[in-house]
Amino acid sequence: MRAIWKGAVAFGLVNVPVRLYAATGEHEVTLHQVHAADGGRIRYKKVCSVDGEPVTMDEIAKGYETADGELVVLTDEDFSRLPLATEREIEVLEFVPAEQVDPILLGKTYYLEPDKTAAKPYALLRGALEEADRMAVVKVALRQRESMAVLRVRDKVICLQTLLWPDEVRAADFPILDAEVTVKPAELAMAQSLVDSLAADFDPSQFEDRYDAALTELIEAKVSSGDTRSLPQPAAEEGKEGGGEVVDLLAALQRSVEKARSARGGAASSDEDAADDEPAAKPRRKRAAAGDDEPKTSGKATTKAPAKKAKAKAS
Incomplete structure (x- = not known):
């Protein structure tokens, strides 16, 4: 101990x-709440009822609500x-x-x-x-x-x-107990006879938690018959191992790239655009066209420039 x-x-x-x-120490078979469809554990999060955001332990205080709602x-x-x-x-x-x-x-x-x-x-x-x-x-x-x-x-x-x-013990307020009840002597004698027939010295080791024993037997039978399923991996743990964390990492990298591009200026962005493939380059060309001072240095941009001038001469 x-x-x-x-x-x-x-x-x-x-x-x-x-x-x-x-x-x-009370003993019982430990059971969890799970989703019947896939066996996933049911989790409970501490969430603020005002903003709906999760709350950590260091953000939690104790509060008392008064009768007038304060x-x-x-x-x-x-x-x-x-x-x-x-x-x-x-x-x-x-x-x-x-x-x-x-x-x-x-x-x-x-x-x-x-x-x-x-x-x-x-x-x-x-x-x-x-x-x-x-x-x-x-x-x-x-x-x-x-x-x-x-x-x-x-x-x-x-x-x-x-x-x-003392004030934690509730009073037994049952009006029916105050009603007059007539008990015949023969009935009382019979009840006393039943008590005498079941009289014994108390030995708690003679008693067994039959529900607990039956539940254990039921679980063991299911295990023996193969009536089990693989323990599912919670989504939160998957995120820690790869899935969710990778998404967060990619998002962080994307923010870092955007921040770096902003810091390097428009010229650096155009150089990077030239190295990208066609699908990724389209939105960046559009962004480049919006800037009057950004030089059009990529190959695709230079092929478009003469066409634009020719159209102007024709008009």
């Missing part, structure tokens, strides 16, 4: 240096001035009975590993929690957000489990 946070538990006058690890833009400097618990300390506030912590408040669980020099104070805190059969209520700053959490013991490790703030 890889530590995602490093700091210390402030336990009275005792500091216990620890490293924080994610204790859980926008408040918050910068990194604004966030730096907000009060936040120290990012390297888990402050123990109090110890409470475990049964008083409503499970609905419990969030993500992390393991706390003691530093090499903190084995004894770590064991001291763990023993105190076990003896008192209590949880330590703490405050901790994770990912630039202050959270409530509890410390509890699982086997030999101290776990930190984040808590929701």
